[in-house]
Amino acid sequence: MSNLISTDQPFTLDEKEALDALLDTLVPASDAGDKPSAADVEFVQYLAQQDELFIPEVKSLLAILGHISFDSEAEERYERVVAFSNSNPRAFRELLSRVYDCYYQDDRVRRAIGVVSGSPFPQGNEIVSGDLSLLDPVIAEADRHRYRDTK
């Protein structure tokens, strides 16, 4: 029996299991429960939609990483990923940037860190205009702060 999840699923079941364990090791859910684990933010869908060309890279990274699953202790998984990142620093960095990119696009995560969900435009942001009376000391010392005269 093939262990493919479905024909439009780029990862085998084994790969998917390892990927989820890897993602959860990279960014576990927050203790407070307001931020999900990176295994829970549709990383595969993100790759398929936003970075399809990186899927083969992920597959080969998983092959190098070898068997990793939720069955093993978190500590053990962590050590495996540390070893992997040390021996493949460039590939690891590439992977991590995708994981963070996907993770910080998730609406639950964005809500938790105070960022508008979705795109910055057209929502925009409110910011305080700032207290211009803070300029008083500069104005009081205007003679000392004057630009250099060239005449």
Place this chain on the structure above:
Amino acid sequence: MDEDVVDVLIIGAGASGAAAAWSLADTRMRIVCLEQGDWTNPADYPSNAANWENQSFGPYSIDPNVRARETDYPINNDDSAVKVVNFNGVGGSTILYAAHFPRLHPSDFQVKTLDAVAEDWPIDYATLEPYFALNDRVMGVSGLSGDPMNPAKQPPLPPLPMGLVGEAMARGFNQLGWHWWPSDSAIISQPYEGRDKCLNLGPCTSGCAQGGKSSTDVTYWPEAIRRGVELRTRCRVREITMNDNGFADGVIYYNAEGEECHQRAEVVVMAANGVGTPRILLNSVSKQFPRGLANSSGLVGKNLMFHPVGNVQGRFDERLDSHKGPQGCCILSKEFYETDLSRGFVRGYNLQITRGAGPMATAMAGFANGTIPWGAGHHEAFAKRFDHVASIGVIGEDLPEEHNTVTLDPKLVDSDGIPAPKITYRYSDNSLKMIAHGIARAEEAMWAAGAVEVRSNGPARLTGWHLLGTARMGSDPGTSVVNHWGRSHDVKNLFIVDGSIFVTGGGVNPTSTIQALALYIADTMKKNLANLFD
């Protein structure tokens, strides 16, 4: 050969080309601008999408070698301590600029007289003053009048919000008794000339989806085109051609289909920036100009100046909403702008307060510098930094040195086969001392502002934003490329209006001054139309 002759041919539709075209449109001459890139569609800018941060590292990267669009040209930075960044398209680098919009100071035009270094400019601040004001009006500049560090000026729009970042840093500067002021910004704080105001999106340096940032595709160009200027995109100039009388008679360029075309012209105006302009001049070799056009001085491509940059970031316990608001425009300090030889270097720098990055960039930067781990400690470390930082950019004055150059790369070419520029650049001792001093002072300011952790780096490499000096102005044809109104000493119908003509760089971002110069040159051309070539 195409016999169609235009009156004025402008090369490059960026900051300076747009201003020159707009001004020259008054003459009702036939004006054509050739631009190698496209119009950008604000609906395509990254901030329309949730993955805007990722896009700003790829298709909207500030590094043309990473962006690598067909409309970009490659740049060989291998022998340079600084990498050139730019954008190629209508609006030029203003599409991606941060829009921090200070003016050069009066002293910047007289560094030889005042400090016995480099050369004086052949013009002064007072000459440019009306053009600074005009440019502020057309671009739409926000700011606060009354800064004692500048001659009097009145920005047309009120300042952008300082935000919590600006307030925190202002308190720090006040505690030290240092100068600071809200930045002049080419970003509109209120609706202006049909454009809606800035929405504080954050990522200005990947294009402004709102149109609140004053890039020249939304300021000068629509008006210039309405007034009859023809702007042709996807036209990449290879070289300027000459007639037997020593005048430029047009250009050879490649159109969108890659076909070689010749456009004849009575006057050629170069606005391709401090790297693009020397590139074209050096590639325009003829019997009269075997070393490149307008290069009898041998100075085309030499004296390349950037602004050396140092970065200091402070982390604060309190939330500063750092990711909100225009990244590069907040407040600045000019406490160390002028020469004080007791500091161990000549000239000075400004301290530009910048806001923080988005979440992905925060997480990746934290990974790179070891402050935000992946794994169990990620959330706690991330929460301490994200929206809790303020940064200071130390932007120093670079002095001209002939060994810092733009030349033609012997091998690298663009998609039309035109030789690519090669940058050769190293920091002077003066620049290194200046940046070290600036970083130490910026660290002091961070602690005074209440930071609980301060990290610094610099001079930083991907900071070649300001491209200056490679075809400088001057009165002496032996030591300069163009005269005091931008006309080539060697070729009387060839003008340069971009950052190449800067004699020295000043210690602030240059675009306001580049555009004031372009308007001044265009105006001088208009006033001298009857005897333009005398």
